Amino acid sequence: MKKLGVVCLAVLLLSIPLTAFAGGSSAGGGRVQQEQAHVTALRATLNADMPREELITRAVAIGRLMIYSHSSRHARVANMFAERTGLTRVESMVVSDTDMIERVYREAIANVDGADVIFIQDGARVFAELLDPGHLISWTPPSLRNIIPAQFQSPQVWQLCTKQFIFNNEHSTEQPISNIWEVTEPHWRGRVQFKDPFNEGVNMNFLTMLTRPDIAAEVAEAYRLRNGRNITLTTPNAGYECIKAFYANGLVLTRSDTSMSEAIGAKGQPSQIMGLFTLDKLREAPLKNIALQTTLGLTPYTGFVYPHYALIPSNTRNPYAAKLYIEFSLTEEGFAPWNTLGNYSPNPQLVNTEDPIPLAQWLEWLIFEDPEWLGPNRPGVEDFVNSIM
Secondary structure (H helix, E strand, O other): OHHHHHHHHHHHHHOOOHHHOHHHOOOHHHHHHHHHHHHHHHHHHHHOOOOHHHHHHHHHHHOOEEEEEOOOHHHHHHHHHHHHHOOOOEEEEEOOHHHHHHHHHHHHHHOOOOOOEEEEOOHHHHHHHHHOOOOEEEOOOHHHOOOOOHHHEOOEEEEEEEEEEEEOOOOOOOOOOOEHHHHHOHHHOOOEEEEOOOOOHHHHHHHHHHOOHHHHHHHHHHHHHHHOOOOOOOOOOHHHHHHHHHHHOOOEEEOOHHHHHHHHHOOOOOOOOEEEEEHHHHHHHHHHOOOOEEOOOOEOOOEEEEEEEEEEEOOOOOHHHHHHHHHHHOOHHHHHHHOOOOEEOOOOOOOOOOOOOOHHHHHHHEEEOOHHHHHHHHHHHHHHHHHHO
């Protein structure tokens, strides 16, 4: 699947005329130098501190701000932002993450008019394909650099979303498991669901993170605690063994967290089932009359937390407005549409009033993706998962 994506992307890139690149040079080396010089100049622009009034003046003088996001709610926030800054053209386009990565890549290397700021998930691909080559730039508002924890600033996190093992609690609210290895045991065979990681990169990132040596060591210890003996390895480490056992136990792959939550929460089922999906689906349970409850504090992890990043493309035409919008999106007003159960701002001043469990506790229970480590390591895990399916 990865090779097919690369081939398709190559075909798309070949369709872009050489004159579309910055400077219109057909010489590859010259073009690369021009791109590097452009990115260096843009970084200097982004890092130059200036009064807010001057930022607004420059943003308005340039004009339009274009936002790419997975969420249609950005259109509402963009309207509020326009009212407060005086920008007359603030546009928001809904783009899926896979399409966004390819679109931003093509637009950046061609230096054509596109997005000024993007909100995107799938840290593995974002880092390897866009951040590392310089097609996207991370920027943190100076007003928040001493407030937002450093771990959420490089790259800049805008939203933290959580996925946990969630079960049908129609007949019992007692947590059915306490250790992740339990879902690999015969009792749960064919009764655990998971969104196909080849259809959602953050799920593949979770599997990949399980194989990082320090996390794999904790997974090995969890196995010892559950089984009273050390794990016998047939793969590089306990993380791989856990993935292998997870799939071998009749794992049910789905295409949607929504459909998964509805299937798991449906009442009247003969046996209890469970899935790993987004916590925000619990908000919908009363309206849909489904029975759902999340697990808490599993050994060693209850699930994972994945970031949506706020980043600036190298081909932005309005870096001043992009800076202002990122800052606004991290304020109480700008983040309000997403400040719901299962979703959290990296800004600790924005408290999630729907969830009695604070973000700090979730971060202890959940695996947090490391995009820099994921970039070079996910392809190997993808190959491994393909081999065991």
